[in-house]
Structure formats: structure tokens, C-alpha cells
Amino acid sequence: MAGPQHIVSAYSEELESLSADILRMGGLAEAMIRDASRAVVTRDAQLAELVIERDREMDQLETEVERQAVRMLALRQPMAADLRNVIGAIKLAGGIERIGDLAKNIARRSLAVVDEDNREALKGIERMGQAVSRMLQVALDAYARRDPVTAIGVLKQDDDIDSRYNALLRSMLVYMAEAPEQMSARSNFLFIVKNLERIGDHCTNIAKVVHFIATGEQIGDTTPSAPASNTKEAQS
Amino acid sequence: MADTSTSSSGFSPAGFGIGGAKIECRGINVRYHDKVAIEDISIKIQDKSVTALIGPSGCGKSTFLRCLNRMNDTIEGAVVDGEIIMDGENINSPDLDPVTLRSKVGMVFQKPNPFPKSVYDNIAYGPRIHGLAGSKAELDQIVEVSLQKAGLWDEVKDRLSAIGTSLSGGQQQRLCIARAIAISPEIILMDEPCSALDPIATARIEELIDDLRLRYCIIIVTHSMQQAARVSQRTAFFNMGELVEFGDTEMIFTNPAQQRTQDYITGRFG
Numbered sequence: 001m002a003g004p005q006h007i008v009s010a011y012s013e014e015l016e017s018l019s020a021d022i023l024r025m026g027g028l029a030e031a032m033i034r035d036a037s038r039a040v041v042t043r044d045a046q047l048a049e050l051v052i053e054r055d056r057e058m059d060q061l062e063t064e065v066e067r068q069a070v071r072m073l074a075l076r077q078p079m080a081a082d083l084r085n086v087i088g089a090i091k092l093a094g095g096i097e098r099i100g101d102l103a104k105n106i107a108r109r110s111l112a113v114v115d116e117d118n119r120e121a122l123k124g125i126e127r128m129g130q131a132v133s134r135m136l137q138v139a140l141d142a143y144a145r146r147d148p149v150t151a152i153g154v155l156k157q158d159d160d161i162d163s164r165y166n167a168l169l170r171s172m173l174v175y176m177a178e179a180p181e182q183m184s185a186r187s188n189f190l191f192i193v194k195n196l197e198r199i200g201d202h203c204t205n206i207a208k209v210v211h212f213i214a215t216g217e218q219i220g221d222t223t224p225s226a227p228a229s230n231t232k233e234a235q236s
Numbered sequence: 237m238a239d240t241s242t243s244s245s246g247f248s249p250a251g252f253g254i255g256g257a258k259i260e261c262r263g264i265n266v267r268y269h270d271k272v273a274i275e276d277i278s279i280k281i282q283d284k285s286v287t288a289l290i291g292p293s294g295c296g297k298s299t300f301l302r303c304l305n306r307m308n309d310t311i312e313g314a315v316v317d318g319e320i321i322m323d324g325e326n327i328n329s330p331d332l333d334p335v336t337l338r339s340k341v342g343m344v345f346q347k348p349n350p351f352p353k354s355v356y357d358n359i360a361y362g363p364r365i366h367g368l369a370g371s372k373a374e375l376d377q378i379v380e381v382s383l384q385k386a387g388l389w390d391e392v393k394d395r396l397s398a399i400g401t402s403l404s405g406g407q408q409q410r411l412c413i414a415r416a417i418a419i420s421p422e423i424i425l426m427d428e429p430c431s432a433l434d435p436i437a438t439a440r441i442e443e444l445i446d447d448l449r450l451r452y453c454i455i456i457v458t459h460s461m462q463q464a465a466r467v468s469q470r471t472a473f474f475n476m477g478e479l480v481e482f483g484d485t486e487m488i489f490t491n492p493a494q495q496r497t498q499d500y501i502t503g504r505f506g
Contacts, residue, residue, distance in 0.1 A: 080492055216490060
């Protein structure tokens with residue numbers, strides 16, 4: 001972290017360890033998104049199980065970050081940039097953990113995907129998964145460097161995710177209408193695409209938190225926008 | 237709104253509106269013999285609010301505080317120059333009687349220092365010498381009101397004749413605050429008022445400061461960053477005799493403008 005070291009060296013070490021844990025969670029989330037969307041396309045059940053398995057590690061890391069942050073608030077009473085780092089870590093851990101949940105949900109649904117015919121839609125999902133994973137990567141990069149400019153760049157990428165989402169949604173609806181008897185199985189695609197879009201929203205939030213950590217300035221609207229109907233489903 | 241009088245790069249014009257500027261300092265320098273203690277301090281302090289002065293030991297914050305009631309006059313070899321305008325009047329003017337000034341500017345010190353007299357006499361002393369009470373009844377009234385304002389009345393009303401030094405540390409400090417209030421000051425200077433107190437007594441004093449700020453202009457020197465953050469509306473950070481940054485307390489402690497402020501309040505090597 002930038003700036004001189006704390007007089008109490010353990011304090012600096014704790015802050016560094018907090019950052020390292022966030023980055024570890026972020027790296028895990030990136031891989032989970034990539035693998036989950038890959039599992040949808042390849043119908044690789046083993047890969048899907050691996051994603052589901054990793055979510056447990058994610059939850060443990062989140063608990064650890066929260067424990068560390070609460071301890072630091074109590075023992076160190078952080079101020080200024082340190083305070084923003086600790087509060088920011090709690091928020092980031094929460095956001096990244098949610099991404100893990102969404103990726104796990106995608107992996108679960110990949111197991112229920114029955115139709116292999118729609119290669120184009122499947123490719124679209126994989127590409128969207130890659131785009132979202134990249135978005136998270138850039139947000140984490142901004143975090144690692146405490147770089148507000150890169151963080152703002154992430155916000156702009158969300159429009160791209162949204163347009164991919166809308167395009168995929170349209171083609172999915174057509175695809176579902178083609179075979180009403182397969183409606184139930186094919187509806188899994190809708191939730192997969194929706195979950196990817198929600199991950200994009202979480203990346204936007206992460207970027208906003210990074211901007212706050214770096215500058216102390218908040219960028220408005222911190223709640224990811226989502227239609228109420230699918231939110232519950234995505235959380236399962 | 238604009239603070240053209242300042243030479244400090246960190247001076248923020250924000251925060252006005254709590255009360256008007258009660259004290260305006262322009263280019264204050266203090267030397268002890270050849271040693272410069274503070275240099276070119278310009279700052280506007282608002283009425284009806286708490287201004288905290290923070291900084292490492294020897295940074296000049298207590299020296300600055302002592303300028304505000306001309307306590308440096310009593311220190312051998314101390315030379316103060318610059319203007320300190322209090323309600324339109326320069327308190328460094330040779331025409332001004334420091335005794336009159338000190339009746340307007342009360343002070344509370346680090347170590348509670350009640351007189352070795354009764355609780356009653358501790359409070360009554362100032363009003364007596366300044367002739368503030370016309371009768372015994374009036375004096376009784378001043379003593380009671382001052383003790384009430386200092387949040388001590390209920391604890392000592394039955395032992396007003398007990399000697400002041402027999403109270404607990406926290407009570408003694410509140411007695412000193414009551415004594416300062418008794419002469420109806422407009423400004424109260426506090427030099428680390430809680431550093432000799434336990435956390436509960438400290439919390440009582442902080443609660444009291446929060447209450448007093450509605451009526452007085454309070455300036456507090458503290459080494460506790462958390463205390464400065466809790467009790468003050470504006471904070472000034474001093475370092476090596478210089479005013480590094482002055483602004484709204486919330487900004488100073490969440491997002492200071494100066495790197496030196498950031499390093500100090502987060503406990504880093506400067």
C-alpha cells in the first residue's frame with residue numbers, strides 16, 4: 001500500500017493481509033465465473049461441481065475478511081485512508097462473495113441444461129461470461145493499485161454487459177418459444193444469463209468501492225439494478 | 237466565505253455557518269528566545285462550536301492556544317507577534333488588559349487544578365474578584381448554575397463546603413470547567429482536559445463539551461485523535477510550528493487533503 005509504514009508495524013501487516021485476502025477472493029471469483037460459463041457450453045459436470053465446491057472456500061474467506069476487519073476496527077481505530085480500506089474490504093468481500101453465489105448458481109443450472117442444439121446461444125453465454133470475468137479482473141486490478149481511473153473504466157464496461165444481456169435474452173425467448181414442451185429446461189438459460197448480468201452489476205459496485213477507497217469520494221447509486229422477479233432465484 | 241488571510245495551503249473555507257468567526261488570527265508568530273515555536277499561523281475560529289488542535293508533541297498547538305488568552309505574556313523570553321482579532325478587537329494590542337481578556341477567555345488545564353478551598357469557593361472566587369455578584373444570593377445562584385452547566389451539581393450539592401481537591405479526578409476537572417464558566421466567558425480553552433482522566437470521566441467531559449458548545453466558542457488541544465473526531469466540528473493539524481491543515485473535522489479524519497495530516501492521523505512515519 002502507498003505511503004509510509006505505520007509506526008506499529010503489525011498494523012501495516014494487517015492492512016496488507018486484508019488486501020491480500022480480498023484479491024484472493026477476487027481471483028477465486030474470476031475463475032468461478034469463467035469455469036461456470038464454460039461448464040454451460042461444454043456440459044462438463046465435473047467442472048460445474050468444482051465451481052460449486054469452490055463456493056465454500058469463498059464463504060470462508062469472506063468470514064475471515066469480516067473477522068479481520070472487525071478486529072481492526074476495534075483494536076486500531078483506523079482513520080482516513082486506513083478507515084476507507086477497512087470499510088471498503090468489508091464491502092468488497094460482501095460483493096465478491098455474492099458473485100461466487102451467482103457463479104455457483106450458474107454451475108448448478110449448467111447441470112440441468114438439456115439441449116445442445118443452440119450452439120450460438122451457448123457461445124453467447126460463454127462470451128458474456130468471459131466479458132464479465134474480465135470486468136471483474138479490471139476492477140480487482142484497480143483495487144490492487146488503488147487506481148480510481150481504472151475503477152471508473154469498469155463502470156463504462158457495464159453498458160457492454162447490459163447490451164449483451166439484452167441481445168441474449170431476446171434470442172433465448174425466441175428459442176424457448178420454438179419448443180414450448182421444453183420450456184422448463186430451456187428456462188435455465190434465462191437464469192444463467194440473468195446471473196451473469198447481475199455479476200456485472202456487482203463488478204460495477206466493486207469499482208465504486210475501489211474509487212471510494214482510493215479517493216474518499218463516493219459515486220452515486222450503489223445498489224445493482226435488477227428486476228425484482230429474478231433476484232430471489234439468483235440468490236438460491 | 238473566502239479566506240484570503242491565510243497562508244496555509246490546507247485552509248478550507250468550508251464549515252462556516254455554525255456561528256460567525258469569533259476569533260481571527262493573522263500571521264501569528266511565537267518565539268521563545270531564539271527558538272521559533274509557531275510560524276505564520278492564520279486561522280478563523282468559529283463561535284458556538286468546538287475547534288480541535290491536534291499534532292505531535294512540540295508542534296506548537298499549546299503555544300497557539302496560550303496566545304488566545306495571552307498566557308505567553310507570563311513566559312520569560314516569549315515574543316508573540318501577529319494579530320488576534322476577537323470580536324473586532326486585537327487582543328495583542330498593548331492597550332488591552334490581559335485580566336479583562338481572561339475574564340472573557342476561560343481556560344481548563346490538563347491536570348485538574350482546583351484551589352485548595354471548598355467546592356463553593358472554587359466557583360465563587362472568579363465572580364467575586366470580577367465583581368459579578370451583587371449579593372450572597374446572586375453568588376449562590378452563579379455557583380449553582382455553573383455547577384449545573386458543568387454537570388456536577390447533583391454530585392456535589394450536598395457537600396459544597398467539602399474541599400475541592402477531595403473530589404475524584406473527573407469531578408475535579410468538571411469543577412475546573414464550572415469555575416471557568418462561572419465568570420461568564422465567551423471562549424473556553426482546554427489544554428488536554430481529559431488526559432489525566434479514566435474513560436468514564438472522559439466520556440462525561442466529552443458529553444459536557446458537546447453541551448457547552450451551544451453557548452461557547454471552545455478550543456481544545458488533544459492528543460487523542462478519536463477525541464478530536466468525537467467532540468469537534470473543525471480540526472486544525474499543527475506540525476513543527478506550522479498549521480498544516482484546517483478544515484471540517486469529518487473531512488480531516490476521513491479524507492484529509494494533506495499527506496502529512498494523513499500520515500499523522502493514521503499513525504505513520506512522517
